[in-house]
Amino acid sequence: MTFRQFAFNNVSRNKRLYAAYFLSSLFTVMVFFTFAIFAFHPALSGDEMNGNVVKGMNVAAGIIYVFSFFFILYSMSSFLQSRKKEFGLLMMHGMSMRQIRSMVFLENMIIGFFATLGGITLGLVFAKAILLLAQNVLIIENELNFYIPVGAVGLTFGSFIVLFFVISLFVSYVLRSRKLIELLKGDKKSKGEPKANLLLTVLGILLLGTGYTIAFFVKGVIVVVALLPVVVLVILGTYLFFTQISVFAVRRLKNKETWFWRKTNMILFSDLSYRMKDNARTFFLVAVISTVAFSAIGTLFGLQTFLTAGIKTGNPNTFTYYGDAQEQQTVAAINRTLQEEGVQADQAHMFLRYYKMGGERVQISKESDYNRFAALIGKAPVDVPDGQVFAVRADSFTIGRNPERMDATVELATGVVLQPGKMFSSNALPFADSYIVSDRDYELLPAPAEERSFYAWQATDGKQHVLAAAEKLEAQMLHDVFCSEYRIYQINKQYGPVMFVGLFIGIVFFVSAGSFLYFRLYMDVDGDKQKFKTIARMGLSEKELKQVLNRQTAILFFAPIVVALLHGAVALTSLSHLFFYDLFRESAVVLGVFLAIQIVYFFIVRFYYTKQIKAAIRM
Secondary structure, X not given: OOHHHHHHHHHHOXXXXXXXXXXXXXXXXXXXHHHHHHHOOHHHOOOHHHHHHXXXXXXXXXXXXXXXXXXXXXXXXXXXXXXXXXXXXXXHOOOOHHHHHHHHHHHHHHHXXXXXXXXXXXXXXXXXXHHHHHHHHOOOOOOOOOOOOHHHHHHHHHHHHHHHHHHHHXXXXXXXXXXXXXXXXXXXXXXXXXXXXXXXXXXXXXXXXXXXXXXXXXXXXXXHHHHHHHHHHHHHHHHHHHHHHHHHHHHHHHHOHHHHOOOOHHHHHHOHHHHHHHOHHHHHHHHHHHHHHHHHHHHHHXXXXXHHHHHHHHOOOOEEEEOOOOHXXXXXXXXXXXXXXXXXXXXXXXXXXXXXXXXXXXXXXXXXXXXXXXXXXXXXXXXXXXXXXXXXXXOOOOOOOOHHHHHOOEEOOOOOXXXXXXXXXXXXXXXXXXXXXXXXXXXXXXXXXXEEEEEEEEEEEOHHHHHHHHHHHHHOOOOOEEEHXXXXXXXXXXXXXXXXXXXXXXXXXXXXXXXXXXXXXXXXXXXXXXHHHHHHHOOXXXXXXXXXXXXXXXXXXXXXXXXXXXXXXXXXXXXXXXXXXXOHHHHHHHHHHHHHHHHHHHHHHHHHHHHHHHHHHHO
């Protein structure tokens, strides 16, 4: 058997520990290759919008490539840490440290080569489906047909072979300082009882509490100012949580005899403090990376919802138009275009009158005008008594509202003062908060400071052709005509690439975080086999074994994820305070989807982990 065959056999015989490393690397290569396919696609050249898509894909590919370097480097370090005893035995049989470094270099290059080939192959298999998905998500007018991505294949293969080569050299260099006695002892060195520093424990609680409090209570533009301090506080607090607070909590539980001696708790908590301490840096890294993924995707999703919901709420009519010098020609053009496209719509017209009140410009409308526009969008009519004024709060954004103005009085030209009546929310009238008075009192108002003609159309049939009508009106340079559906379409078209790129990057981060947990769990599997094999001889039943393994694995697997979910929820809450817009639904969807994926991943990992422990006990 040659030296190269020996290295290849080492890889093939360590499938369990190499599996997550190989599959995660393969997935990363596939995602990078996907972005490369877009970057080289002939349909995305020449147009400014498509050029922005390509730029976004290139930036995303660069981010993924840099992240892949550190991810693979960390994965290899974790893997080598679990093989120290194996390297020591090889040295006892005459293998030199130089040969061990060469073996590790070859092993990593073998995995990198096949992961790169596998990622490119999977990318080609799913290329058509991904292009079709992207064409709809990105709202690209040109059809993204499948093509032979020679440039993408060359770029991906060359980039990742270089990446694996550099990491293999680096890891081989690190190994050269290992001594035989250190390798033979492996992880059997006594670590002593883990202890938490009370001062650092309290500091960690204060840091997290302060960061959360600031994030919950600041609002508006102050959220942007507080962003950096909150991030620093939470990151430091998270590190202390895993290195100090978790160890402190486990020791407190162990000191409660009624709890510690109950059923299988002694087995569960006997080495949990060691596990938490040993895995603190991994848990911290997973929590931070997962928080970045949750927050990035939640922010993108929430921002898109915020923008589109604001347009829908503030502009409920299908088409609106403010009159200008070309008013008659424009109204005729709109009606003609709607008829040509087969869009049937109800139409309403009014004059918007603005008055100076308390140094501000406010809109006052009469009851009959409001009721006509309310009927247009299916809102209930109002009945304003003579001598009263109803305040209407815009059923849209809260930014810029003046609550005190809603309780103001209105003075007629006759000197009579209308008293405040009911106040309610509605988006029947355009944009701003306004007042409604009875038709009789409206005629007695003084001359307005400004008056504008306003038209609205609400589609009742042929709604599927609204975008076509809007595009035709846009081509006629009728810029004062506003179509909410067309504006949302434009936002989604511009926002699509950002959402698409952010989603992929978030998924890569999340998959990598799950892989880190897999590495740490399986690094200790050999020691767990020996431990549970010994305990089983003392009378531990299979049911009790399963219970201990389930609880231990769940704690180690979900501790960083739960922390990340809390961080993500706080971050998205702070984002909602920035926009004064409730993002609870969007936050729940994003965090719920990630939690569901993690639960599925946990059950898969737990199944194979438990299977190995049980197999070792039966031997």
